Each structure stands twice: as C-alpha cells, then as structure tokens.
Amino acid sequence: MTRLTRFFHNYAEDTLHYHREMGDAFERRVGMRTLYLCHPRLVEHVLTTGSANYVKGGAYRVVRDVLGEGVFVSTGELWSRQRRLLAPELSAAHLEHHMPALREDLELLTQSWNDCASSQGALDLEQTLSEFSLRLLGHSLLHTSESDTAKLGVITSSMDAKLEQSTKRLLSGGLLQPWLPTPGNVRARVAEQKMTRVIAGLISQARRNAQERRLRDQRVQALVDSQPPAPGPEDSQTGYAIHRSECRDRTRALLSSAHHRAVRLALRCESPSAWEDAAPSLGKGCPFGFDRPRPSDEDERGHQQSVVERMLGAPDPRTGLEMSDDQLHALYRSLFFTGHATLALTVTWSLLCLLHAPLVENQLVAEVRRVLAGRLPRLEDIPKLTYTRQVVLETLRMFPPIPAVSREAREAESFMGVSVRAGETITIPLYVLHRHPRFWADPERFNPGRFGPDQPAPDPFAYMPFLQGERSCPASSLAVLIAVACLATIVDRFQLRARNPGPLRASAKICLRPDPAPEVLVRWRPR
Ligand code: HEM
Structure with missing residues (x-):
C-alpha cells in the first residue's frame, strides 16, 4: 500500500507511523497543509487554555453542509443554548430514565442473536449493533414509537450518502459543483429529500406532543387550583x-x-x-x-419529555422564540450523527478485542455471571460491572470511534515551541495519543488492567476518547454506562468466534471501523 492509499484508507494508522518518524508536532500536506499535534500538553493548549483561538473549521464545513447548525457544528449562543438543554438529558445521572428503553432494546437485541445462535449462524456485528443503537437513540432521547424506529435507518443511511458526496466536493477543490447532474449529486439530493421528510414527520409529532402536554398541564393546574381547602x-x-x-x-x-x-x-x-x-x-x-x-415502564416513558419537546418548551431567552424547524432538523441530525455509530462501534470493537484476548474474556464472563446471572442489567447492577467497564475503557483507548478531531486557528500564535499560522488546520489524533509510548506502557497490547482501581488515572489529554474542553462529548459517562450494559448482556449469553481469525484491521474516515469486518459466529455460552 502506498503512503497516500494508506492515508485515505486509515489516516489514523498512517498518522501513527508518521508520529514515530516525525515526533510530537509535524506538518503534512494531503490536499491541504495540516499541523498534527501528538503531545498531551500541546493538545491541552488547543482544547482548553488557548481554545478561544481554535474553532471547528475545515472538515467541519462538510459536516455543516449535511447537519446544518446543530449542536455539533454551531457556535456562540446557538451552540451554548442547545448544549445547555441537551446536557442534563445526556448525563450519567439520567441513566435511570433511559433504563426502560435500554432494557427493552437489549431484549430485542438478544432475541435476534438467539435466532442467530439457534441457526448456528454468523453475524454482521457492526450492523446489528448499529440497529440497536439507532433504536435506543430513538426510544430514549426522542421517544419515537416502534413504527418510527423503522424510519430512523433512513436518516443515518441518507446522512452517510450526503457526507460522502460533500467530502468528494470538498476534495474536488470546487470542481464538483452541487448543481452538476453527476450520479453522486443525484444520490445526495435524493438522500436529502428522504432524510428531510422523515425528520419533518418526527418534528410534527414532537410539536403535537408538546402542545398536548401544555394543554394537559393547564388543566392539571386548573383542577388543582379548584380543590377545596382540604386539611390533608x-x-x-x-x-x-x-x-x-x-x-x-x-x-x-x-x-x-x-x-x-x-x-x-x-x-x-x-x-x-x-x-x-x-x-x-x-x-x-x-x-x-x-x-x-x-x-409500567412504557407509561412512565410516555410521560417524560423527549429532548426535542424540552427544546420546544424552552424558547430563546433573548428573543422569546421557539426553536425553528431548521434548528430542530439540525438537532435531530446532530444527535444521530454523534450518537449512533460511536456507541455501536464501541461495543463492536469491545467484542472484537475479546476474540483475541481469551484471558480477559474469562475474567469478564466471571464478573458478568456473578452480577447478572442471566437476566437483563438493572440500574443497580451497572456500578458492580467494574471489570466490564475496564474492558470498555481499554477498547476506547485502542479503537476510539472518533480517531481524530481538527480545529482551525483564527490567528497565528506560538506556544511550547510550535508555530501556528492564521487559518491553519490542526489535527489532534486521539488514536496516536492513545498509543503514545511515553504515556502508555506496551501500548499495542489490549490490557483492561491499566484501568483497574489500583492504577493511576491516565493523563486526561493522553486518553480522551470523548475529547476534553468545552466541545467534549456531553454524553461521555452515559455512553460508557450504556456500552457496559450492552457488552455485559451479550457476553453473559453469547460466545463469539471469528470464522477466519486474523489481526484486527480498521479503516478510518470520520469513524474508525473494522475493515475488513471479520465474520463472527454466535453460539450460546454454556452455563
Ligand atoms: C462511546 C460513544 C461516543 C464517543 C466515543 C463519542 C465521542 C465524541 C467526541 C470525540 C466528540 C468531539 C468531536 C469533535 O469535536 O469533533 C463528541 C461530541 C459530541 N457527542 Fe459524542 N461520543 C459518543 C457517544 C455520544 C452519544 C451517545 C451522544 C448523544 C446522542 C453524543 C453526543 C455528542 C454531541 C452532541 C457532541 C458535540 C458536542 C459539542 O460540540 O458541544 N455522543 N463525541
């Protein structure tokens, strides 16, 4: 594989090779000139102390083209308002509210895996976990009904088609104009129409729910106020x-x-x-x-507000206006974009790592059997799954679903011996930081023990699958807990084996995916 093809297939692995040759800060030109920062202290400056000078520019323009001004790419007041409203919903403290949906969706997942195990079949791991995470996002955050769940796949597949075309347009340096009737442009236009239609349906439903809730609250208020002064x-x-x-x-x-x-x-x-x-x-x-x-859980969920209903109930404090349809479209797109593949890939990579680590698997099974003993996880089980959590954290170190992020410098500056030009793109390769030999002993070894309770916490800028700073992932703790629950449920019931065992390989575009994906055989785990 030439350097260039290696870069386009898996820029994360390619950057790792470069880092070994070039050190902790180096420039490369692939299409455009980019400065790579691979030392925790340099990264800390860009993400926290000096963050005012670094914005989501460059590659995020492609994403903005597809997602609109949602929480992932917006800035200023629009961003902080969305982030403020989303944060409580995505915090680990909110897991209790997501638990009914999580248990329901884990039940469905295990049913489909049972079918596979009984037919001695093979699974496309990423595909089934992607369906699980899509369903969960819809159920727990957006309160979509079962019939809506089927439509959610249209959003993610349309988004992928659009992202692919927008990336091609960016790389074409202005040659591939959106109005040209190329097959890719036509596909992207159809994808946009489909995605818009599905999201518009979900928004109308959320508006209807919000309106019903307002009426109900007014009636409750009137009813309560009309009560006689009972002594109680x-x-x-x-x-x-x-x-x-x-x-x-x-x-x-x-x-x-x-x-x-x-x-x-x-x-x-x-x-x-x-x-x-x-x-x-x-x-x-x-x-x-x-x-x-x-x-019932179902009834309980029906009475909580979905993220979108909460947004509808919180008009802009300055203008008093509700979120517009455009802003709501962007919100839906952002949530699917950030939450869907990342969660699915975390569990997929964890299971793939276990295929190569039988001792880790044994220890994991022992813990899961002790805590769950064949039933679905309950809220109180999750803190007891400490080793399962270590496995998830180690997986996120070796295979961070988002292997790199980038920022654009507003102004030129120099710090810690590095000079940055105005407008320059900075890449922060999480994948490389997570394997930096000065910060990790034996970095290529899958070793959940490094996250054990007796081990020192890693440098927060050498380990940041969820990034650091104000634009870090608002769902970081919640996502780990969900991944723990999902991994434990699967490992408790099923045993996976690769049909053609071989080293794990990945491709990295926006996300880090197994490629080629090994064919995985599913069997019931003997009790
Ligand atoms: C294990 C799973 C996850 C991983 C590894 C992950 C990782 C990340 C990373 C690295 C970023 C920063 C991206 C950048 O600056 O370019 C991010 C941002 C974000 N993530 Fe996650 N994420 C995960 C799950 C989720 C979930 C389940 C949600 C909720 C649906 C979510 C919502 C977001 C949002 C809204 C942002 C944008 C934050 C902002 O710009 O203020 N993530 N995530």
Missing part, C-alpha cells in the same frame, strides 16, 4: 396536617412524575365523565395514589 392527612412524623399549598405542590409533583395514573389517563382522554371520576381522587387528600400500582 397528618404527617406521619410530626402529626401535623399538611397544608393545602403543600398538598397542591405534592399533587403537581405526583402528576408530573407519572405516579397518578388514573388521573393522568382521565386527563388524557378528556371525556367529561372521566374528569368527574378522577376529580374526587384529587380531593381525597395527599399523597394521592401512593397506594396505586406504579405505572
């Missing part, structure tokens, strides 16, 4: 009656947290008789409905 029950500890205002607050809290199913159903069906049936139960005192059965 006695507080079990103090013996004092709960005041009416407290009653109301607690009623509201209960209603909004989906505990009072009967009233919720009545509010939703809006028939006068249902209202009449429900109203007395509101007046009977607090705490309403504590003795009622908890609603």
